[in-house]
Amino acid sequence: MSGDFEIIRLDTGDRLRIDMDGTEIRDSVQVPTVEYCDKCQQQKNIINGDYAMWQGQKILWFCETCK
Numbered sequence: 001m002s003g004d005f006e007i008i009r010l011d012t013g014d015r016l017r018i019d020m021d022g023t024e025i026r027d028s029v030q031v032p033t034v035e036y037c038d039k040c041q042q043q044k045n046i047i048n049g050d051y052a053m054w055q056g057q058k059i060l061w062f063c064e065t066c067k
């Protein structure tokens with residue numbers, strides 16, 4: 001599983017994973033309700049925010065205002 005690129009749409013829970021060979025896997029996940037915004041540095045409701053995962057680690061998340 002290492003090397004996968006993963007993006008989760010926080011408003012819908014839709015997840016897209018892209019394997020190293022380019023295979024796209026789409027499924028759905030339960031998402032948390034609040035997240036720490038990396039721009040305004042506050043806990044914000046995750047609805048309409050954006051974040052990205054790389055190899056299972058969260059990189060950045062931006063709230064609805066900051067994205």
Ligand SMILES: [Zn+2]
Pocket residue numbers: 037038039040041042044062063064065066067
């Ligand atoms: Zn923010």
